[in-house]
Amino acid sequence: MRKIRANAIAILTVAWILGTFYYLWQDNRAHAASSGGRGAQRAGGRPEQPREDRTIPLIVTGTPSRGFDEKAYLAAKQLKAGEDPYRQHAFNQLESDKLSPDRAIRDTRHYSCPSVSYSADLPATSVIITFHNEARSTLLRTVKSVLNRTPASLIQEIILVDDFSSDPEDCLLLTRIPKVKCLRNDRREGLIRSRVRGADVATAAVLTFLDSHCEVNTEWLQPMLQRVKEDHTRVVSPIIDVISLDNFAYLAASADLRGGFDWSLHFKWEQIPLEQKIARTDPTKPIRTPVIAGGIFVIDKSWFNHLGKYDAQMDIWGGENFELSFRVWMCGGSLEIVPCSRVGHVFRKRHPYNFPEGNALTYIRNTKRTAEVWMDEYKQYYYEARPSAIGKAFGSVATRIEQRKKMNCKSFRWYLDNVYPELTVPVKEVLPGIIKQGVNCLESQGQDSAGNFLLGMGICRGSAKNPPAPQVSCLLPQGQDQEGERSQSHCPGVGWGASLCSFLFSLCLHRPQTYFPRDPACSPLTWLLGSASAIPIPFTHLSYSCPLCTTHFSLPRKKCYPHSTQFSPGMQLWSACTMGSRAARTAVCTYVCHIQVLVCPCQTAPLVPQPVSLPIPPAEHPLVHP
Incomplete structure (x- = not known):
């Protein structure tokens, strides 16, 4: 009897093992057939017919039983011996690949921040990360930093929008990580339209936009969600720390900076005006900012939709942060930088990807659309500062202008007077x-x-x-x-x-x-x-x-x-x-x-020169042209 029972158990065990292998074999074969079918269609030279929404349907989160093979995911895209580590991504991929996706980073917040308390019922958010041919190590580290340093109850989902990367599996394989979803464009759309696509499918009431080469810091999300919960018209951004593009060291950024720009619509970080700095007795309080950098911010989804999302006629990247910033301020909202929220970002010196119409023309098109819709009579200073924009095509802005009228938005003069009085208006002199x-x-x-x-x-x-x-x-x-x-x-x-x-x-x-x-x-x-x-x-x-x-x-x-x-x-x-x-x-x-x-002496010891008063020449002094 015992022998019969042992044989029965052995048979059942073998059957279970064979059944498991068969299930996994069928699952892998179906996945390979799906991928191979898409590849065969491209290889056959027949162009894919664009779907109505031009996107691959949203992929649901992978089941934990399938698991995510982190080592295999990263190893598939490691640099080859002798390959330039900066060539493909404009940062040192070799150094990035050496780092753990779960690496620890220094808490760069002000020492008062840990004592700040937040509401227990903060809303959950959909984190939207768009990318095009991002390095797998930085993309994975971005995702895992969000999951590791955020209470699970605050993350509804992480939506990766793959803007037609060369390898679809850069995104698809990450859906095996809980809460991660993938949305793939079937042609290059650019950051702006990709973000709109991600926002449209997001299920949370609050949207959080991140770049694909970031690392969030301790308690990064709670301070921003708190501000949006208190007032849904606020658009909030963290202090953006610097991740070195050379060795990926995590460096703290100044807490006294805000976003600014010049008349050519060139973004720059600038010091908070002195009077505002004096008035800020609490270093944890938010900083009003005329514009945001645009890569990382939190916004209420209903407010985002009410404002008109992004200008979808803008291409690829550049200028969208000005358009959104002007729209938020002039149409009843506000922009803030929250000091107790810190997110690291890899700032690159060049774009690692191509712009279909060139970097300069794309930026001109986007900023010109911003100037024509939002800057009123002050757009003349944009053209004076950026004369290369004169005569360049920028598409129709009639719909955006009409939308501005319907929302009864304020004038750019109001913006200068109340939001950014430090921006000097050019005069004839x-x-x-x-x-x-x-x-x-x-x-x-x-x-x-x-x-x-x-x-x-x-x-x-x-x-x-x-x-x-x-x-x-x-x-x-x-x-x-x-x-x-x-x-x-x-x-x-x-x-x-x-x-x-x-x-x-x-x-x-x-x-x-x-x-x-x-x-x-x-x-x-x-x-x-x-x-x-x-x-x-x-x-x-x-x-x-x-x-x-x-x-x-x-x-x-x-x-x-x-x-x-x-x-x-x-x-x-x-x-x-x-x-x-x-x-x-x-x-x-x-x-x-x-x-x-x-x-001054040439390349010698430092010199402290003193101003020397010279006779003032007569007004009729002849001009000397060198």
Whole structure:
């Protein structure tokens, strides 16, 4: 009897094992057939017929019994020996692949943040992550950081929107992780339309948008959900920490920054205005921001839909953050940065993917649509700052303008007065231009904590085909001579800081003004203003040009003088930017920018130059064109 019972148990065991293997074999064969069918259709040269919504249906979360093979997922896309680790993704993939998807990162919040309490009934959110050919290691680390550092009750789902990556399994395999879903475009749509697709299928009442190369920090989500729960018209963003693109070190960002921009609609981080900083006695309180960077934010889904989602006629990437920011503020909402929320992000120096119409043209199209819909009469300053946008196609904006009218949104003048009064409106005395040294240009970088204006060097934007946008403004002379031409009584000064590490810039004002370099190693200097102010500069090629004319000036290359040498008033360097032809009586005026030089030693010990007062030249001083 015992022998019969043992045989029966053995037979049942073998049958169970064979049945399990058969089930897994059938499941794998069906999956392979599905993938092979799509590949065969492409290989046969017959184009796929686009579905009405042009997306593959949402893939539900994989069952835990199937499991997710993390090692196999990552190993399939490891770099080959000798391959450039920066080539494909514009960051060091080799270093990223070395890191654990569950790596620990430093809590970079203010020490007061852990003591802040949040509501017990915070709403759950749908996390939407769009990507195109993202490195598997960074994509997986983004997903796992969300799951590891967020209470499970607050994550309704993680929706990965695969914007037609080369390998569909980059996304599909991740659906074996609980709560992860995949939505794949069957053609390249870009970040903007992909985010709309993700939002449309999201089931939570709150949407959280993330980039695909992020790592969220401790208690990152609760502070933002709390703000949205209290007021559904708030759109909130975390402080965005920096993940090094070279070694993937996690670095804390300043808690005193907000989003800003210039008239060319170029985003920049800037210091909180001094009066706001003084008023902020609690470092955990939110920071009002004129614009958000756009990659990471939380928004109520009903509010997102009410506002009109994203402008779906924008292409790929760029400018959508301005359009959304203007729309939120002008149509009854607000934008905040929540200091107790921290998310790390890999900031790259270039785009690792191609834009169908080119990077510059795509950005122009998107920002031009923003200017035409939201900037009212102030759009003229956008075109002055970005002349390459003039005449470029941008599609119809009639629907967006009509939507703005229906929502009874406020004017851009209101936005400037109430949200971003620090953005200086150009006046006739200001001529936008470019001050360039090599590949770098002088650019405005906001204010420091003491309210001092900051200027520094940055990579010049633009190309030969699409000229760079003005990054500073040259204030024109005040007053006119008897013939109606502008006099040369006041002009800008440009120079390097004491350590030759950053430009200093003085506008042509009637009072002294100090501009501090970004690098704390440089000593701040106050320049005496006026046409005779002496300006220290290094002896490398420096030029000024204005996009409205062709003249410019330059300094001699590879020439060095002793520190005691200085140019006399007769050796002044002038540049004239003339609008129109006076002989043809079409001249508006003659714009004059003027620099005088006090030389610094070449690549020697740091020097603290002192302003030298020189005689003011007469107004009729002849222009000298270098």
